[in-house]
Amino acid sequence: MATFRHICDSVAVITLSNPPVNALSSALIQALQKALGEAIRDSAVEAIVICGDKGKFCAGADIREFNKPSQKRGPHLLLLTDLIESNKKPVVAAIEGVALGGGLELALGCHYRVAHVQARVGLPEVLLGILPAASGTQRLPRLIGIAAALTLITTGKYVPAREALKLGIVDKVVGENTVDEAIRLAKKVIGQPLGSRQLSTLPVQCPPNVEALLAEAMVKVKKQFRGAQSPQACIEAVRAAVHLPYTEGIKKEQELYQFLNATHEPRAQQYAFFAEREVAKWTLPSGASWKTVSPQPIHTAAVIGLGTMGRGIVTSLAKAKIPVVALEQDKRQLDIGSKAVMSLLDREILKMEQLGHTEATNSLGPVRFTLDYDELKDVDIVIEAVFENMALKKDIFRRLSVVCKPEAFLCTNTSGLNIDEIASVTNRPQMVIGTHFFSPAHIMKLLEVVRGCYTSSTTISTAMRLAKMLGKIGVLVGNCPSFVGNRLMRLYVEQAVFLVEEGSKPEEIDLALEDFGLAMGPFRMMDLAGLDIGWKARTEIGLTGPKLPIGTPARQRGSKRYSPLPDILCEQGRFGQKSGQGWYKYEKSGGRNAMPDPWLYNFLSEYRCIHNLKTRNITQEEVIERCLYILINQGFKVLEEGIASDPKDIDVIYNNGYGWPKHTGGPMYYASLVGLPVVLTKLEKYYEDNPDILDLKPSNFLKKLVASGTPPLKEWRSHLGSQSSKL
Ligand SMILES: CCCCCCCC(=O)CC(=O)SCCNC(=O)CCNC(=O)[C@H](O)C(C)(C)COP(=O)(O)OP(=O)(O)OC[C@H]1O[C@@H](n2cnc3c(N)ncnc32)[C@H](O)[C@@H]1OP(=O)(O)O
Numbered sequence: 001m002a003t004f005r006h007i008c009d010s011v012a013v014i015t016l017s018n019p020p021v022n023a024l025s026s027a028l029i030q031a032l033q034k035a036l037g038e039a040i041r042d043s044a045v046e047a048i049v050i051c052g053d054k055g056k057f058c059a060g061a062d063i064r065e066f067n068k069p070s071q072k073r074g075p076h077l078l079l080l081t082d083l084i085e086s087n088k089k090p091v092v093a094a095i096e097g098v099a100l101g102g103g104l105e106l107a108l109g110c111h112y113r114v115a116h117v118q119a120r121v122g123l124p125e126v127l128l129g130i131l132p133a134a135s136g137t138q139r140l141p142r143l144i145g146i147a148a149a150l151t152l153i154t155t156g157k158y159v160p161a162r163e164a165l166k167l168g169i170v171d172k173v174v175g176e177n178t179v180d181e182a183i184r185l186a187k188k189v190i191g192q193p194l195g196s197r198q199l200s201t202l203p204v205q206c207p208p209n210v211e212a213l214l215a216e217a218m219v220k221v222k223k224q225f226r227g228a229q230s231p232q233a234c235i236e237a238v239r240a241a242v243h244l245p246y247t248e249g250i251k252k253e254q255e256l257y258q259f260l261n262a263t264h265e266p267r268a269q270q271y272a273f274f275a276e277r278e279v280a281k282w283t284l285p286s287g288a289s290w291k292t293v294s295p296q297p298i299h300t301a302a303v304i305g306l307g308t309m310g311r312g313i314v315t316s317l318a319k320a321k322i323p324v325v326a327l328e329q330d331k332r333q334l335d336i337g338s339k340a341v342m343s344l345l346d347r348e349i350l351k352m353e354q355l356g357h358t359e360a361t362n363s364l365g366p367v368r369f370t371l372d373y374d375e376l377k378d379v380d381i382v383i384e385a386v387f388e389n390m391a392l393k394k395d396i397f398r399r400l401s402v403v404c405k406p407e408a409f410l411c412t413n414t415s416g417l418n419i420d421e422i423a424s425v426t427n428r429p430q431m432v433i434g435t436h437f438f439s440p441a442h443i444m445k446l447l448e449v450v451r452g453c454y455t456s457s458t459t460i461s462t463a464m465r466l467a468k469m470l471g472k473i474g475v476l477v478g479n480c481p482s483f484v485g486n487r488l489m490r491l492y493v494e495q496a497v498f499l500v501e502e503g504s505k506p507e508e509i510d511l512a513l514e515d516f517g518l519a520m521g522p523f524r525m526m527d528l529a530g531l532d533i534g535w536k537a538r539t540e541i542g543l544t545g546p547k548l549p550i551g552t553p554a555r556q557r558g559s560k561r562y563s564p565l566p567d568i569l570c571e572q573g574r575f576g577q578k579s580g581q582g583w584y585k586y587e588k589s590g591g592r593n594a595m596p597d598p599w600l601y602n603f604l605s606e607y608r609c610i611h612n613l614k615t616r617n618i619t620q621e622e623v624i625e626r627c628l629y630i631l632i633n634q635g636f637k638v639l640e641e642g643i644a645s646d647p648k649d650i651d652v653i654y655n656n657g658y659g660w661p662k663h664t665g666g667p668m669y670y671a672s673l674v675g676l677p678v679v680l681t682k683l684e685k686y687y688e689d690n691p692d693i694l695d696l697k698p699s700n701f702l703k704k705l706v707a708s709g710t711p712p713l714k715e716w717r718s719h720l721g722s723q724s725s726k727l
């Protein structure tokens with residue numbers, strides 16, 4: 001835990017030690033308090049340096065302890081920051097790695113802060129459903145002003161050292177020997193007055209328009225984190241710093257912390273935090289796991305197809321410093337694709353330079369553009385991202401079998417085609433795997449790693465390792481049409497379209513779901529992605545278009561309800577944003593401002609007339625329940641079929657790939673919050689009302705869980721019984 005040692009010249013160095021990130025557990029806080037007390041009492045000590053073991057200052061409070069009753073958490077960090085600040089001996093924080101949350105609050109209690117150039121600081125509590133409740137909301141505004149503090153506290157953004165220096169959070173940035181530099185500074189300031197360095201005693205510098213600033217911040221967070229309470233509480237706490245003396249501000253901070261703690265948000269966000277880390281720890285029914293199976297090294301990669309996805313994937317690989325060969329089908333596409341990639345890479349360089357990287361260009365892996373398959377012969381991994389067409393993909397994989405070295409892994413970015421069928425045409429089906437990136441691929445954190453029936457555990461291990469190398473969260477799922485994410489999403493979107501047939505307007509549905517917290521409602525999302533993509537896919541499988549048998553009822557496919565509405569929009573050239581009209585109209589083709597379209601209202605009236613559909617008033621509650629519960633119901637089916645091994649896998653996919661609001665934990669966690677019996681009863685009711693929407697029929701697994709007394713989410717898995725896992 002915290003260790004205390006003298007060094008010469010009367011500076012005591014206290015090292016925080018609690019691997020892996022020196023999180024402030026109760027034990028560490030206690031040890032730190034003891035070490036500080038000793039240093040303060042020791043007359044031979046004239047100054048103190050606090051640093052973290054193994055190059056990491058501190059990642060904040062130990063989140064694993066958050067579920068413990070607060071009285072068992074030991075001394076509060078807040079008291080410790082006051083003890084440090086009021087101490088007559090100067091205290092310097094030597095920040096290496098990270099100073100986050102309580103870690104930064106600890107550093108703000110110190111009189112000086114020295115940071116390593118690669119260190120990052122921030123107050124990410126808002127992302128855990130709480131606020132910086134160890135004086136962060138009161139000390140930071142006093143140090144850097146209201147506007148900058150509001151941004152940091154309400155976004156949870158991590159700030160690199162150089163930016164922290166500009167903001168005034170740290171006093172000095174060094175390239176090496178951070179602790180030595182902190183010791184030097186500590187010695188230099190021995191005996192100097194500390195008044196101006198005690199942040200709690202400083203006035204908050206308020207701009208004249210401070211209330212407008214706070215109001216603006218409130219509007220912003222209400223839009224950005226819809227339905228979440230912690231960002232709003234953060235603003236209230238900063239408002240207290242503006243209007244109240246420090247001690248009163250601290251009281252308000254504590255009150256708001258207690259208020260948030262009594263909501264479900266902290267538990268949901270903390271569940272989401274750990275779930276993101278736990279999904280990396282995959283295990284197969286055979287017993288093979290992340291612990292036992294080593295990944296193969298990936299030194300070079302190739303990407304085939306430089307369209308929307310391919311260019312992002314190339315950029316992502318280059319950002320991870322992996323040299324890439326990028327291949328297209330013809331010179332024209334290669335030119336277009338290479339220009340697009342170069343422009344994405346330029347943007348990455350610019351971003352890095354803004355963050356203070358001096359050699360940004362050199363920190364990207366080289367990209368070589370080609371039309372020649374021979375250039376792929378030495379790469380360690382290939383990621384195919386050509387059109388979603390099985391025949392084309394099979395052609396390419398046949399070719400890769402011949403060209404690539406036998407040890408090369410072959411990945412497909414298909415969003416839902418059968419991995420086994422693709423693998424079956426290769427000479428190495430065990431080395432074929434789905435790596436389903438999300439758009440834009442160089443930004444989105446999620447990678448759905450899809451295991452086919454032939455895929456070896458080494459291939460899984462390598463693909464999961466690749467996710468980590470790319471800074472992404474890899475989630476292992478089984479092979480089924482559309483895998484996990486899109487399989488659930490399809491039903492959610494379909495339900496929204498049914499609700500439009502029944503009388504809702506697209507914008508009402510979008511608003512209801514955005515108010516719930518989803519980043520984008522289903523109609524805005526369809527318009528953004530392009531309605532033609534789904535149309536092409538439905539045409540290919542004969543749900544619409546020339547392959548549809550003559551005489552098929554317009555609103556029925558087999559025994560299931562079907563809505564031809566999206567097909568008709570496409571037939572009219574309404575593809576969404578790209579064509580300037582879809583479910584909404586836009587200012588121009590490619591425009592982003594979605595505006596309700598009177599044309600659509602007329603069209604819908606006629607459509608309902610033709611199909612003899614009676615409209616009715618549909619409440620927000622019904623919109624949310626039908627759209628979300630059908631998605632959740634499918635989640636239970638996915639678990640039952642062994643396509644995902646744990647509810648947290650589905651939650652991580654939705655939180656990181658589909659803009660699900662993390663403050664509800666993810667769809668499966670949300671179901672547990674609502675209560676499984678409630679979800680079941682509602683599904684039963686909606687299914688009874690709509691017997692031709694077969695996916696509203698409650699899944700057997702959901703029924704089983706309710707019949708077993710609704711166990712907590714972490715026990716669901718044990719109720720699956722002997723299912724045949726697809727993992
Ligand atoms: C005592 C009562 C207090 C009352 C309230 C006072 C107010 C507070 O004081 C509130 C807080 O600080 S809340 C905590 C704020 N800090 C954070 O959110 C930092 C979260 N961590 C990160 O960003 C990355 O892990 C980080 C950037 C640090 C490292 O990223 P990496 O990608 O290198 O590694 P990860 O895989 O993310 O993490 C490595 C292992 O460390 C675990 N971990 C990370 N942060 C933790 C934390 N703060 N507490 C506990 N465990 C933590 C992480 O789970 C992972 O563990 P394993 O999966 O087991 O290896």
Ligand SMILES: NC(=O)C1=CN([C@@H]2O[C@H](COP(=O)(O)OP(=O)(O)OC[C@H]3O[C@@H](n4cnc5c(N)ncnc54)[C@H](O)[C@@H]3O)[C@@H](O)[C@H]2O)C=CC1
Pocket residue numbers: 304305306307308309310327328329333337385386387388389392396413414415416436437438439
């Ligand atoms: N667009 C999206 O949001 C997502 C798409 N996907 C999947 O990623 C794959 C690619 O999708 P997009 O990038 O959207 O398509 P796209 O149409 O934007 O790009 C496909 C690219 O592949 C190239 N290509 C076609 N045949 C080729 C060949 N024989 N050799 C080399 N290049 C060839 C085309 O010239 C084009 O540049 C599809 O399987 C799609 O289902 C997956 C996740 C999200």
